[in-house]
Amino acid sequence: MKLKKILAAGMAAVMCLGMAACSGGSESSAPASEAPASAADTAAASSEASSESSALTPVAKEDLKIGFVHISDPSDKGYTYNHDLGTQKMVKDLGLNEDQIINKYYTAEGDATTTALQELVDQGCQIIFATSFGFEPYVVEMAKAHPEIQFCHATGEQAAEVNLPNYHNYFTGIHEVRYLTGIAAGMKLNELGETKLGYVAAFPYAECISAYSAFYLGAKSVCPEATMDVIYTQQWNDPTTEAQVAQKLIDSGCVVLGQDADSTATATTAENNGVFQVGYNSDMIEAAPKASLISARSDWSIYLDYAVQCVIDGKAIDTDWCQGLADGAVYLSPLNTDIAAEGTQEALDEATEKIKSGELEVFAGPLKGTNTVEGGEDLDIAEGEAFHESVDRSAPYFTYILEGVNVISGES
Numbered sequence: 001m002k003l004k005k006i007l008a009a010g011m012a013a014v015m016c017l018g019m020a021a022c023s024g025g026s027e028s029s030a031p032a033s034e035a036p037a038s039a040a041d042t043a044a045a046s047s048e049a050s051s052e053s054s055a056l057t058p059v060a061k062e063d064l065k066i067g068f069v070h071i072s073d074p075s076d077k078g079y080t081y082n083h084d085l086g087t088q089k090m091v092k093d094l095g096l097n098e099d100q101i102i103n104k105y106y107t108a109e110g111d112a113t114t115t116a117l118q119e120l121v122d123q124g125c126q127i128i129f130a131t132s133f134g135f136e137p138y139v140v141e142m143a144k145a146h147p148e149i150q151f152c153h154a155t156g157e158q159a160a161e162v163n164l165p166n167y168h169n170y171f172t173g174i175h176e177v178r179y180l181t182g183i184a185a186g187m188k189l190n191e192l193g194e195t196k197l198g199y200v201a202a203f204p205y206a207e208c209i210s211a212y213s214a215f216y217l218g219a220k221s222v223c224p225e226a227t228m229d230v231i232y233t234q235q236w237n238d239p240t241t242e243a244q245v246a247q248k249l250i251d252s253g254c255v256v257l258g259q260d261a262d263s264t265a266t267a268t269t270a271e272n273n274g275v276f277q278v279g280y281n282s283d284m285i286e287a288a289p290k291a292s293l294i295s296a297r298s299d300w301s302i303y304l305d306y307a308v309q310c311v312i313d314g315k316a317i318d319t320d321w322c323q324g325l326a327d328g329a330v331y332l333s334p335l336n337t338d339i340a341a342e343g344t345q346e347a348l349d350e351a352t353e354k355i356k357s358g359e360l361e362v363f364a365g366p367l368k369g370t371n372t373v374e375g376g377e378d379l380d381i382a383e384g385e386a387f388h389e390s391v392d393r394s395a396p397y398f399t400y401i402l403e404g405v406n407v408i409s410g411e412s
Helices: 004-017 039-050 079-094 111-122 133-145 174-192 206-222 239-251 265-272 301-313 344-357
Strands: 066-069 101-104 127-130 150-154 167-172 196-201 227-232 256-259 276-280 292-298 320-323 330-332 367-371 379-381 400-402 405-408
Touching: 066 111, 079 101, 079 292, 079 301, 101 111, 111 127, 111 133, 127 133, 127 301, 133 150, 133 167, 150 301, 167 301, 174 196, 174 206, 174 256, 174 276, 174 292, 174 330, 174 344, 196 206, 196 239, 206 227, 206 256, 206 344, 206 400, 206 405, 227 239, 239 256, 239 265, 256 265, 265 276, 265 292, 301 320, 400 405
Parallel strands: 066 101, 066 127, 127 150, 150 167, 167 320, 196 227, 196 256, 227 405, 256 276, 276 292
Antiparallel strands: 292 330, 367 379, 367 400
């Protein structure tokens, strides 16, 4: 199998760093070979590394202030909405008050990120969560400047490399439920007698490539003839562009759409055109009851509970953290049974149990793909082997365009 030498190098690097993680970002990592590592294995390894850090001073629960930096606000009904739900649940789970939470919404990726982070520092936050990929370099610099504060960055990839005891990456094993939503999409294709999927992607980052690849593989597991067109919006949250891209995909013959863009624009555009959609981050059935089949979601409270409790207890936070279906960190919204193909729920239930048990690997061979990382080797996974996503670090690192996936110009 190609890429074994990359795997060996990657694992050696992990050993040298003394930690394991899930994954994130744009660089290529290796497909795993014989022995898959679960999210639990990853968490255990990262926890062991974190325990080597010096003891931290506990913070009394009533004195705690927690900051969040978001790229939009909960009205997006997407990524920020879902993260905010996790915050609300964390407040309830840990017995905190809402006034202990300070949110910085609509923060642009750039100098505005530094400004928002500094304001949270000045307001006395002991732990700060930054939730957008592009925030990372600014969060790292702030962590260097304020070693007394814990900084946790979602979807990032630098925590192990920068090796700061107060800087952490986190993500969920969202690819597992992306695969499941693909099953719902593929079964709808079968019912319609069609084979063409479309995907409204945000950026050509590993996070997005992993997402739509998992979605596509889920669809192909039940509709082997399925193909998929992908267009990037080059924005995380831009309803106008998302609608334009969705329309372009529909006009090219796509009859079921997926997305990792943040808004419900893909869902409503699908409904307006009489086609179907699979959502992300929120249940989009209310927005498009005749089009939206199901959504892939993360329960961010699982991580938020853990990280904030560490601050309260004076314990080190894992350098990288990732959990999936088996841990309740990702889940499906309820299936829209009014429009889903017959037998979809049963297929979802069966696949869910297989993923939880480890019997089903999302990126299992035989699998071939073209690497989007310049100079990186292409993917060639043999039958019986698998690429193990989000094991070497917390956010995704699957950077391959699979056979059957057609990436179209990002111009909408």
